Amino acid sequence: MGRLVVVSNRTPGKGPAAGGLAVALRQTLAEREGFWFGWSGKLVDIPEPHAQITDIDGLTVAQIDLTRDDHQAYYGGYSNSILWPSFHLRLDLATIEAHWYEGYRRVNTQFARALLPLLKPDDVIWVHDYHLIPLATELRNLGARNRIGFYLHIPFPTPDALYAIPHHQELMRDLSRYDLVGMQANRDVAAFTEFADHQTPSSLDGARVHSVDFSRTEVVAFPIGSDPDAFARLAVSPAATKMVRRVERTLADQRLILGVDRLDYSKGLPQRVEAYEKLLANDSRFRRQIHMLQVAPPSRDAIKEYQETSDTLDAVCGRVMGRFAEPDWQPLTYVKRAYGQPSLAGLYRLASVGLVTPLRDGMNLVAHEFIGAQDPTDPGVLILSRFAGAAEIFPDALLVNPFDTDETAEALRMALDMPLDERIARWTTLMASAQKHNVTDWAKHFLDHLAPAKVDHSSTRDVLYLASVA
Numbered sequence: 001m002g003r004l005v006v007v008s009n010r011t012p013g014k015g016p017a018a019g020g021l022a023v024a025l026r027q028t029l030a031e032r033e034g035f036w037f038g039w040s041g042k043l044v045d046i047p048e049p050h051a052q053i054t055d056i057d058g059l060t061v062a063q064i065d066l067t068r069d070d071h072q073a074y075y076g077g078y079s080n081s082i083l084w085p086s087f088h089l090r091l092d093l094a095t096i097e098a099h100w101y102e103g104y105r106r107v108n109t110q111f112a113r114a115l116l117p118l119l120k121p122d123d124v125i126w127v128h129d130y131h132l133i134p135l136a137t138e139l140r141n142l143g144a145r146n147r148i149g150f151y152l153h154i155p156f157p158t159p160d161a162l163y164a165i166p167h168h169q170e171l172m173r174d175l176s177r178y179d180l181v182g183m184q185a186n187r188d189v190a191a192f193t194e195f196a197d198h199q200t201p202s203s204l205d206g207a208r209v210h211s212v213d214f215s216r217t218e219v220v221a222f223p224i225g226s227d228p229d230a231f232a233r234l235a236v237s238p239a240a241t242k243m244v245r246r247v248e249r250t251l252a253d254q255r256l257i258l259g260v261d262r263l264d265y266s267k268g269l270p271q272r273v274e275a276y277e278k279l280l281a282n283d284s285r286f287r288r289q290i291h292m293l294q295v296a297p298p299s300r301d302a303i304k305e306y307q308e309t310s311d312t313l314d315a316v317c318g319r320v321m322g323r324f325a326e327p328d329w330q331p332l333t334y335v336k337r338a339y340g341q342p343s344l345a346g347l348y349r350l351a352s353v354g355l356v357t358p359l360r361d362g363m364n365l366v367a368h369e370f371i372g373a374q375d376p377t378d379p380g381v382l383i384l385s386r387f388a389g390a391a392e393i394f395p396d397a398l399l400v401n402p403f404d405t406d407e408t409a410e411a412l413r414m415a416l417d418m419p420l421d422e423r424i425a426r427w428t429t430l431m432a433s434a435q436k437h438n439v440t441d442w443a444k445h446f447l448d449h450l451a452p453a454k455v456d457h458s459s460t461r462d463v464l465y466l467a468s469v470a
């Protein structure tokens with residue numbers, strides 16, 4: 001078996017690996033003697049052409065620096081002001097500056113040039129996320145003949161949203177240069193297939209533009225997961241218990257409604273707080289009995305639309321406080337700070353309700369982690385957006401339309417009133433699904449599928465959905 005080379009914009013840092021993805025890929029890299037390649041996090045005037053190789057807690061990481069201008073065009077510009085909003089169907093929040101594409105392309109070329117000398121012919125390359133869609137093209141242009149797979153962690157857009165992206169035709173051609181493209185959900189594969197089957201390429205001068213040929217690329221849904229059993233252990237660890245004790249003291253007998261999300265407009269945070277406001281307004285018996293905690297670490301805060309989301313959330317939370325708080329009772333707490341996995345696991349376990357209501361989301365791992373952390377004898381209830389990829393694998397959550405705050409308010413009421421036997425029944429099914437879709441198997445399924453010598457996929461067929469792209 002060849003080595004595995006993982007490529008992503010960010011690389012894992014020192015200390016305990018934060019996410020399940022990093023843990024799972026670290027394990028695979030350790031078994032296959034591979035390495036992780038990505039941006040160092042540093043901005044310099046003139047980057048070295050060669051990657052710096054370091055050992056981070058036993059993991060080999062190769063990193064390159066970027067110039068400030070390229071990083072702005074590639075990360076703040078094309079990736080996060082065009083691709084991110086468009087892929088999340090928020091064209092109203094996209095800033096279409098077509099020239100950012102050049103910086104995006106330049107960085108992908110820089111990645112390829114620095115990566116190529118580190119490759120062996122039988123290495124398998126696994127590229128992650130929307131920042132690096134052109135990487136296979138750039139590597140192939142330099143002569144790489146390796147198997148190259150791509151995984152999209154965010155939703156795939158509808159054809160109309162895709163057509164709104166400058167240079168979408170090149171992007172799709174770039175996707176066709178991968179041997180395997182993995183997506184989060186069947187919904188994403190269906191959107192991709194719709195584009196692939198009904199392409200209407202056009203050019204300003206009316207010249208003929210060829211449709212993209214996807215006949216050599218497999219596009220498959222591999223829903224990512226977490227490690228729910230590890231989360232279950234973490235939720236009763238001393239560090240988690242310390243957080244639980246702190247919060248329990250301030251909650252007294254109030255029941256906790258919890259949200260944990262990056263401060264991103266795709267997460268539907270203002271709508272969520274509005275739904276909570278409606279619950280308090282509609283049903284006075286809940287006042288003084290419940291408390292909402294929203295953890296929202298700041299994200300991409302150099303981008304105007306993120307600052308505006310933060311301001312909107314401040315205003316909505318302020319409104320709810322002004323309307324319902326009393327000198328001795330606050331309806332909600334809102335913290336713009338990141339917490340480590342142990343503290344989060346403790347909070348998940350303490351919560352009566354996990355509120356995971358993004359307007360659109362690739363998967364949403366908070367849903368998986370919330371399920372993993374519950375007490376099996378007294379589990380909390382998961383309220384989940386039907387527009388998160390997770391909705392496909394967790395139909396036993398209370399599924400809501402997050403744009404409809406009346407519906408979310410009603411789901412909150414149902415969750416708070418739900419009898420223990422129903423909570424246990426729902427949670428048991430959710431936990432079984434979280435265990436089945438664990439992150440270790442996810443990585444294995446993807447890599448088995450990408451492997452040069454084809455393996456028998458019969459055992460993974462239930463999570464695969466093959467697009468008819470021939």
Ligand code: G6P
Pocket residue numbers: 010129153154299300
């Ligand atoms: C999403 C993306 C990841 C990204 C993460 C954090 O989950 O799919 O690729 O790393 O957000 O965003 P950031 O811009 O801080 O890397």
